[in-house]
Amino acid sequence: MIRMLAVSVLLSLVLTACNRPVSAERAYxxxxxQARLAERPRGSVGIGGGTGGASAAFDLTVTSDFLRGRDPYVVYDTCFRRLTGAGPTRPLIL
Structure with missing residues (x-):
């Protein structure tokens, strides 16, 4: 019985910590x-060479928000409210 109570208290503390709002700066x-990635994909290409020979790298980030055509300002507002529990304190600058 005591073990069950201890587990339920610990579980409730962990779940409460997961729902804690983040600071406005971190949310911004x-x-x-997220809003920038909803506006357009991001990618990079790298080419190099050295004593070990030639090397190349390619990276592309595409989000589901971009693929669905979501408005970056709506993505920003929704994200900010989810993380802080309140509306944005700063306007989005893309």
């Missing part, structure tokens, strides 16, 4: 990034 950074 994370949500701005």
């Amino acid at each position: 950074a994370q949500c701005s990034e």
Whole structure:
């Protein structure tokens, strides 16, 4: 019985910690990034050479928000509200 009570208290503390709102600055950074990726994909290409021979790298990031054509400003607003529990404190600058 005591073990069951201890487990339920610990579980409730963990779940409460997961739902804790983040700071407005952190939310701005994370949500701005999501909005930028909703506006357009991001990619990079790298080519190099050295004593070991030639090398190349390619990276492409495409989000489902971009593929669905979601408005970046709506993505930003929704993300900010989800993370902080309140509306954005700063406007989105793309």
